[in-house]
Amino acid sequence: xxxxxxxxxxxxxxxxxxxxxxxxxxKKHFRPSHIYDGVLSYLLRPAxxxxxxxxxxxxxxxxxTDKIAxxxxxxxxxxxxxxxxxVHDDIIDNDHMRRGQxxxxxxxxxxxxxxxxxxxxxAEEYGRSIAILTGDVQHxxxxxxxxxxxxxxxxxxxxxxxxxxxxxxxxxDNLIYGEVLDVQFSLQDFPEQITIDxxxxxxxxxLKTGVLYEFAAAAGAMMGKxxxxxxxxxxxxxxxxxxxxxxxxxxxxxxLGIVGDEKQLGKPIGSDIREGKKxxxxxxxLKNADSVQNNRILSVLGNRSANDGxxxxxISLFNDLGGIEYTRKLxxxxxxxxxxRLHRIEESKFKDLLYSWxxxxxxxxx
Amino acid sequence: xxxxxxxxxxxxxxxxxxxxxxxxxxKKHFRPSHIYDGVLSYLLRPAxxxxxxxxxxxxxxxxxTDKIAxxxxxxxxxxxxxxxxxVHDDIIDNDHMRRGQxxxxxxxxxxxxxxxxxxxxxAEEYGRSIAILTGDVQHxxxxxxxxxxxxxxxxxxxxxxxxxxxxxxxxxDNLIYGEVLDVQFSLQDFPEQITIDxxxxxxxxxLKTGVLYEFAAAAGAMMGKxxxxxxxxxxxxxxxxxxxxxxxxxxxxxxLGIVGDEKQLGKPIGSDIREGKKxxxxxxxLKNADSVQNNRILSVLGNRSANDGxxxxxISLFNDLGGIEYTRKLxxxxxxxxxxRLHRIEESKFKDLLYSWxxxxxxxxx
Numbered sequence: 001x002x003x004x005x006x007x008x009x010x011x012x013x014x015x016x017x018x019x020x021x022x023x024x025x026x027k028k029h030f031r032p033s034h035i036y037d038g039v040l041s042y043l044l045r046p047a048x049x050x051x052x053x054x055x056x057x058x059x060x061x062x063x064x065t066d067k068i069a070x071x072x073x074x075x076x077x078x079x080x081x082x083x084x085x086x087v088h089d090d091i092i093d094n095d096h097m098r099r100g101q102x103x104x105x106x107x108x109x110x111x112x113x114x115x116x117x118x119x120x121x122x123a124e125e126y127g128r129s130i131a132i133l134t135g136d137v138q139h140x141x142x143x144x145x146x147x148x149x150x151x152x153x154x155x156x157x158x159x160x161x162x163x164x165x166x167x168x169x170x171x172x173d174n175l176i177y178g179e180v181l182d183v184q185f186s187l188q189d190f191p192e193q194i195t196i197d198x199x200x201x202x203x204x205x206x207l208k209t210g211v212l213y214e215f216a217a218a219a220g221a222m223m224g225k226x227x228x229x230x231x232x233x234x235x236x237x238x239x240x241x242x243x244x245x246x247x248x249x250x251x252x253x254x255x256l257g258i259v260g261d262e263k264q265l266g267k268p269i270g271s272d273i274r275e276g277k278k279x280x281x282x283x284x285x286l287k288n289a290d291s292v293q294n295n296r297i298l299s300v301l302g303n304r305s306a307n308d309g310x311x312x313x314x315i316s317l318f319n320d321l322g323g324i325e326y327t328r329k330l331x332x333x334x335x336x337x338x339x340x341r342l343h344r345i346e347e348s349k350f351k352d353l354l355y356s357w358x359x360x361x362x363x364x365x366x
Numbered sequence: 367x368x369x370x371x372x373x374x375x376x377x378x379x380x381x382x383x384x385x386x387x388x389x390x391x392x393k394k395h396f397r398p399s400h401i402y403d404g405v406l407s408y409l410l411r412p413a414x415x416x417x418x419x420x421x422x423x424x425x426x427x428x429x430x431t432d433k434i435a436x437x438x439x440x441x442x443x444x445x446x447x448x449x450x451x452x453v454h455d456d457i458i459d460n461d462h463m464r465r466g467q468x469x470x471x472x473x474x475x476x477x478x479x480x481x482x483x484x485x486x487x488x489a490e491e492y493g494r495s496i497a498i499l500t501g502d503v504q505h506x507x508x509x510x511x512x513x514x515x516x517x518x519x520x521x522x523x524x525x526x527x528x529x530x531x532x533x534x535x536x537x538x539d540n541l542i543y544g545e546v547l548d549v550q551f552s553l554q555d556f557p558e559q560i561t562i563d564x565x566x567x568x569x570x571x572x573l574k575t576g577v578l579y580e581f582a583a584a585a586g587a588m589m590g591k592x593x594x595x596x597x598x599x600x601x602x603x604x605x606x607x608x609x610x611x612x613x614x615x616x617x618x619x620x621x622l623g624i625v626g627d628e629k630q631l632g633k634p635i636g637s638d639i640r641e642g643k644k645x646x647x648x649x650x651x652l653k654n655a656d657s658v659q660n661n662r663i664l665s666v667l668g669n670r671s672a673n674d675g676x677x678x679x680x681i682s683l684f685n686d687l688g689g690i691e692y693t694r695k696l697x698x699x700x701x702x703x704x705x706x707r708l709h710r711i712e713e714s715k716f717k718d719l720l721y722s723w724x725x726x727x728x729x730x731x732x
Contacts, residue, residue, distance in 0.1 A: 032550075035543070035546055116553060144534050161523055165517070169507065170395055176503055179499060183496070249563075358465070
């Protein structure tokens with residue numbers, strides 16, 4: 001299958017998901033206008049819709065085309081779930097850009113200034129406060145979207161309840177565990193060395209990304225096969241595939257954060273370095289660094305006022321010391337774990353698209 | 367029915383709800399320990415459990431005793447729902463005390479200092495960040511608690527889905543609408559006069575409190591009567607009763623915030639004045655004030671550095687200018703609307719307890 005078919009599938013998925021958001025009755029409850037705007041903001045920006053695509057493809061693998069229409073609300077729900085975590089994470093990480101535009105809390109800060117005549121300090125607090133509540137509203141919308149699969153479409157109510165419970169406990173709590181570790185790691189001082197090891201970094205990558213991909217696949221598979229059993233072998237196969245792909249995705253994200261194209265990514269290159277993000281790129285570079293290089297890297301990493309020259313130098317070091325190459329290979333090794341999981345799944349256009357999906361995880365540039 | 371019976375009922379409810387939290391399997395997902403501690407914090411402090419009591423009594427009114435055991439997870443869920451909104455509101459309102467102890471974000475700030483060696487600024491940000499995530503984990507727990515009513519007990523899955531959807535859209539979005547209005551009102555400057563009127567204040571009180579009480583009653587009634595119909599006359603009667611009681615509760619809260627006992631309330635008297643909270647007490651006092659009194663009130667209201675003498679003076683003015691008395695009568699008038707709604711409900715010990723519940727709304731001192 002060509003890449004064109006896959007990109008067309010993502011584009012079609014995007015159109016369906018956006019249409020769902022546009023048509024949703026739920027929006028009428030979003031008040032006042034700052035909440036309404038905040039909730040819709042990221043959802044209507046260009047996005048890859050990888051999680052909804054994973055859910056629908058997993059469903060298709062076990063059920064064929066017909067069932068997919070019934071799970072559209074859940075596919076939109078998984079995108080919503082991802083989105084509310086982004087809104088809260090952006091507040092926590094003090095990020096200013098997302099998908100090429102202001103983050104929600106920055107947008108709301110500006111609205112506070114323009115619409116409510118707030119001073120800078122008040123506006124900053126206002127932006128943060130309303131963004132917290134925006135994420136909360138989106139979180140609620142997730143649940144109601146999943147419920148629709150049972151109340152509006154023909155998915156078994158007990159299955160929907162089972163999925164919602166799993167999403168709102170294990171999945172949510174793992175994601176948040178990952179986010180807390182991320183916060184704690186980034187606050188660690190490292191005057192001479194970094195004490196976090198690769199295992200911890202990879203665990204965090206799994207918690208922050210693998211877990212939700214895994215759920216998207218499991219939920220799609222379970223709705224496709226009409227089973228409430230997370231341990232069904234087909235469900236496990238698709239979930240394991242998605243989980244490993246998710247880690248590869250996150251490793252590629254770390255690479256693009258260093259050597260990617262600013263415009264395509266929608267966020268400034270170097271922000272990962274200024275934030276002091278601990279990645280396998282950093283760990284591997286430090287492993288191969290001499291003491292001068294080691295000190296240079298540690299002096300720039302996590303330094304929010306590092307200039308563009310500093311950043312360019314560190315990027316060079318990450319390349320020269322093999323950090324990028326090592327992480328590319330690591331991402332590949334997760335795909336090697338992912339792909340055999342699909343062997344037991346019957347051939348279909350959906351399975352072909354999953355192979356393209358896996359390929360996209362490590363060959364994407366956005 | 368004596369007050370003792372009612373207080374005993376609240377005490378028994380508290381014991382059941384706490385036991386539910388203690389026994390819950392869901393807790394094993396709360397990691398790391400700062401999240402675990404944050405999530406459990408408010409839940410295990412002394413609390414009135416009015417929302418769970420309302421849900422269980424409404425259920426009992428339409429079903430008798432047997433059914434009540436099946437809805438315990440939902441009753442715990444409504445307490446959890448209230449709790450996550452408190453955690454996020456406390457961050458937004460910069461409150462430091464809740465139920466006689468530190469608020470969650472203040473607790474977590476201290477943990478950041480003690481466990482992670484953070485400096486003051488880092489610790490403040492850490493406390494706020496982990497508290498946002500703590501509320502998110504609690505929000506997820508709400509959903510899984512409701513789901514248990516169907517998967518572990520005998521409540522109809524479609525009914526549980528209907529309730530969850532309503533809670534996570536209409537109810538949640540109204541609560542957040544109320545919180546945003548509260549934030550926006552408190553940021554309004556008022557050099558010479560307050561532009562908010564009583565209708566707006568009462569709307570906000572309904573959004574912030576009435577809505578969730580109304581849902582607690584409706585959900586209990588629907589599970590008791592085994593109906594998915596929010597418009598069932600018995601459901602509407604109990605929901606209307608609870609909604610009006612909720613506004614009375616909130617008005618009494620405003621009164622206690624001015625003339626209550628600091629120790630019993632668990633938060634400092636005067637904080638509502640220093641925060642510039644717009645209540646019917648304030649509006650009525652200003653209405654009856656001469657220009658000197660008017661200026662004096664407006665100079666202290668919202669002034670975070672007002673001293674105890676200023677606060678005492680404003681409390682006197684609120685009394686002398688009839689703000690307290692007016693609000694007492696207003697609260698009473700909401701009870702007058704609430705009580706007739708119970709006429710169509712059959713006599714039972716549950717109905718008697720609802721009468722005591724209503725009485726407690728305006729005669730409580732904590």
